[in-house]
Amino acid sequence: MKLGDIIDERYKIKTILGEGGMAIVYAAEDLISKKDVAIKIIKEETMKNPVNLTRFEREARAAASLNHQNIVRVINLGTHEGRPYMVTELVKGQTLKEALNVRGKFSSMEACDIMYQLCSAVLHAHEHGVIHRDIKPQNVFIMADGTIKLGDFGIATFQHDARITRSEVVVGSVHYLAPEISKGESQASPQSDVYALGITFFELITGRVPFDDESAVTVALKHIKEKFPSPKKYNPKTPAVIEKIIEKACRKDPSDRYQSAFEMRVDIERILRNPSIIQKQSFFKRLFSHKK
Numbered sequence: 489m490k491l492g493d494i495i496d497e498r499y500k501i502k503t504i505l506g507e508g509g510m511a512i513v514y515a516a517e518d519l520i521s522k523k524d525v526a527i528k529i530i531k532e533e534t535m536k537n538p539v540n541l542t543r544f545e546r547e548a549r550a551a552a553s554l555n556h557q558n559i560v561r562v563i564n565l566g567t568h569e570g571r572p573y574m575v576t577e578l579v580k581g582q583t584l585k586e587a588l589n590v591r592g593k594f595s596s597m598e599a600c601d602i603m604y605q606l607c608s609a610v611l612h613a614h615e616h617g618v619i620h621r622d623i624k625p626q627n628v629f630i631m632a633d634g635t636i637k638l639g640d641f642g643i644a645t646f647q648h649d650a651r652i653t654r655s656e657v658v659v660g661s662v663h664y665l666a667p668e669i670s671k672g673e674s675q676a677s678p679q680s681d682v683y684a685l686g687i688t689f690f691e692l693i694t695g696r697v698p699f700d701d702e703s704a705v706t707v708a709l710k711h712i713k714e715k716f717p718s719p720k721k722y723n724p725k726t727p728a729v730i731e732k733i734i735e736k737a738c739r740k741d742p743s744d745r746y747q748s749a750f751e752m753r754v755d756i757e758r759i760l761r762n763p764s765i766i767q768k769q770s771f772f773k774r775l776f777s778h779k780k
Contacts, residue, residue, distance in 0.1 A: 489514060489529065495568045499527055499575065510534045510544060510642070515578060518563075525563060529573035541572070543643065548574045550618045551641040558609035560629070560639035579637055584625035584692070593695035596727055596766055600759050602628075603689050605636035607753035610681055613638075614749060617647045619676045623684035624664045625691060645676060662704045662711075663687065663697045667740050670708040679742035682752060686737025686745075693730060694722035698738070712740075727766040729759060 489512070493501045499516040505526060506513045513528045534540040551574065552562040564575040584602070588594075594602065606628060613620055620641060627640040666683035668674045690698050698717050699710035716738050719726040733755050739745045746752040759765055 494519070495527065495529075495573065496566055499525065501527070508642070510540050516575075518575075524578045526576045526578045527573055528576070529568065530571050532571065535571060544572055546646075547641045547644055548572065550613075550644040550646060551576070553616050554613055554618060556609055556612040558605045558636050558638060559612065560637050576639075579629045579631075579639065581629045581631040581637070584628045584630055584636075584688075587630055588625060588691065588695060593723065594692045596693070596725075596730055597760070597763060599689065599692040600730070600756050601634065602630070602636055602692060603685070604753060604756045604760060606638060606688065607685060607749045607756060609636070609638040610685060611749040611753065613644075614647075614678045614681070618644055619647055619678065620644050620681055620684075621676045622661060622664075623681055623688060624661050625688060626661075628688070647677070662707045663699065665708065665711065666742065667712045668742055670712055674742075677742065678748060679745050682737050682746050682749060683742070685749065685752060686734050689730070689734050689737065690719050693719045693726055693734070696722055716740075727759075729755075729765055 489495075489501055491501055491503065495501070495516070498519055500519055502515045502517060502524070504512065505515050511528050511530045511534070513526055516525055516527045517523075518525050530541065530544045534544075548562070548565050551560070552565055555561065560579055561577045562574060563577065566573055566575075593599075606623075610620060610623065618641070620638070621643045622640060623638070627638065629637045629639060631637065662670070664684040664687045666680035669676060669680050674680075687697060699707050699714065701707050701710070716735065719731055719734055733752065736744075736755075737746055737752055746755075
């Protein structure tokens with residue numbers, strides 16, 4: 489694709505936004521609505537592998553099935569010169585990862601607000617049978633008004649999709665990957681997405697992931713074998729109520745975690761509705777530390 493090219497007599501290519509292993513994302517003008525959009529189109533060379541084509545089509549199908557204020561909206565699907573493409577809203581905002589790189593971490597209430605919206609997005613996806621499989625700050629956008637949008641359904645799948653092969657089970661970013669997925673014991677599930685939500689919450693509060701190493705294998709083994717660290721280890725000011733939410737979301741056994749993004753959202757909403765929960769805890773902590 490060249491700048492100025494027009495896809496399907498409607499979308500005029502303006503600039504390249506980014507390039508991944510499978511596809512290129514362009515900013516374009518919708519000549520009908522006169523609005524700017526993003527177009528993700530699969531690369532010619534990656535189309536030669538039918539697995540890549542299947543994954544791209546699955547992403548398009550999964551993302552297009554969702555309509556929620558906290559999910560990047562799919563506007564149109566099509567094919568240009570034999571190459572599938574997907575048109576989405578053009579998101580004008582930072583990713584959470586970019587914001588973390590600048591700020592270091594978020595305050596407790598900011599993190600709760602972000603996680604409430606993110607849980608809402610994931611809940612909507614799960615209610616429509618879509619497992620995201622790659623929830624992480626790099627795939628979450630924060631708008632100027634504070635609205636959160638979950639994007640990049642590149643490895644998403646429909647729950648109970650029979651076409652998922654065994655070789656596709658272990659996919660996703662290793663720092664956010666649930667232990668049962670790393671071990672290859674089960675396919676992605678709502679509980680593995682909940683685990684990634686917990687890791688994301690941990691990162692928002694502390695500015696870092698709970699397990700890290702230069703070796704991806706080592707990171708995976710830490711998620712499987714090591715005790716999950718308290719966020720207080722890296723941010724001593726972490727309220728106990730938030731620590732408990734993160735701990736429950738990130739338990740090793742998926743049956744011990746929140747059984748849905750809805751359950752996790754309920755506990756986060758309790759804090760947002762009553763911020764004094766955090767303030768009271770901070771007060772008593774200071775009181776008792778002073779008495780010591």
